[in-house]
Amino acid sequence: MLRLTHFGVGNLRDLELTVQPGEILCLSGPSGSGKTRLLRAIADLDPHDGEVAFNGSRQNDLPAHQWRRRVMLVPAESQWWEERVGAHFPLDAREEWEALGFSDNPLSWHVSHLSTGEKQRLSLWRALARGPSALLLDEPTANLDSHSRYLTETWLQARIREHGWPVIWVAHDEAQIEGVADRHFAIVAEHLKEVPCRSSS
Numbered sequence: 525m526l527r528l529t530h531f532g533v534g535n536l537r538d539l540e541l542t543v544q545p546g547e548i549l550c551l552s553g554p555s556g557s558g559k560t561r562l563l564r565a566i567a568d569l570d571p572h573d574g575e576v577a578f579n580g581s582r583q584n585d586l587p588a589h590q591w592r593r594r595v596m597l598v599p600a601e602s603q604w605w606e607e608r609v610g611a612h613f614p615l616d617a618r619e620e621w622e623a624l625g626f627s628d629n630p631l632s633w634h635v636s637h638l639s640t641g642e643k644q645r646l647s648l649w650r651a652l653a654r655g656p657s658a659l660l661l662d663e664p665t666a667n668l669d670s671h672s673r674y675l676t677e678t679w680l681q682a683r684i685r686e687h688g689w690p691v692i693w694v695a696h697d698e699a700q701i702e703g704v705a706d707r708h709f710a711i712v713a714e715h716l717k718e719v720p721c722r723s724s725s
C-alpha cells in the first residue's frame with residue numbers, strides 16, 4: 525500500500541492518506557489547487573514535508589530513480605526521446621494497443637506524427653509496461669474523445685485490478701470519478717476532503 529504521513533507540499537499540509545492495493549483513489553480540485561504538485565512530490569520530483577512509503581519502504585531510503593520506477597507518475601503531458609514509438613517499449617503487445625483503440629500497430633509510427641490523444645494513450649501503456657508497483661495518474665484521459673476515453677478507462681481499471689497497484693488518479697469529470705473511483709478526495713481550502721462516491725456508499 526501507499527501511505528502518506530504528515531505529508532505537506534505547497535498549500536497542502538499534514539496529509540494522512542493510505543491507498544490500498546488495487547484501490548483507485550480519485551483526486552479532484554480547482555485549477556491551481558495543487559493536484560499535480562502533490563503527485564510530483566509523491567513521485568520524488570518535488571520537495572515536500574513528511575513521509576511517503578510504499579509497502580514499508582520509505583521514499584527517503586531509496587535513490588530517487590528507484591522510487592520513481594516503483595511509484596510511477598504518468599504526467600498529463602508525456603515526454604518522448606526516441607524518433608520511433610517502438611523504441612520506447614520493451615515488447616510489442618498487440619492485445620494492449622488494440623484494447624487502447626489502435627487499429628494498426630502504433631509501435632512503427634514516428635513520435636512526431638502522433639496526435640495528443642495518441643500520445644496520451646501510448647504514454648499510459650509505456651508506464652504500465654515498465655512494471656510499476658503504484659501509479660500516479662495526472663488526468664490520464666484529458667485529451668481523449670468519449671470512445672477512446674471509455675476504452676482507456678476500461679483498460680486501466682482492468683490492469684489496476686489485475687496487478688493490485690494502489691493508484692491516485694487526478695480527474696475533473698464527475699462521471700469519470702463515479703465510474704472509476706473506489707474513494708474520492710477533493711482539495712477544498714487547502715485540505716483533502718473525502719467526497720462520498722457510489723462505491724463508498
Ligand SMILES: Nc1ncnc2c1ncn2[C@@H]1O[C@H](COP(=O)(O)OP(=O)(O)OP(=O)(O)O)[C@@H](O)[C@H]1O
Nearest residue numbers: 534553554555556557558559560561562570571694
Ligand atoms: N515547484 C513549484 N514551486 C512553487 N510553486 C509551484 C511549483 N509547482 C507548481 N506550483 C504552483 O502551485 C500551484 C498548484 O499547481 P498545480 O500544477 O499542482 O495545480 P493543479 O491543481 O494540478 O491545476 P490544474 O488542474 O490546472 O492542472 C500553482 O499555483 C502553481 O503555479
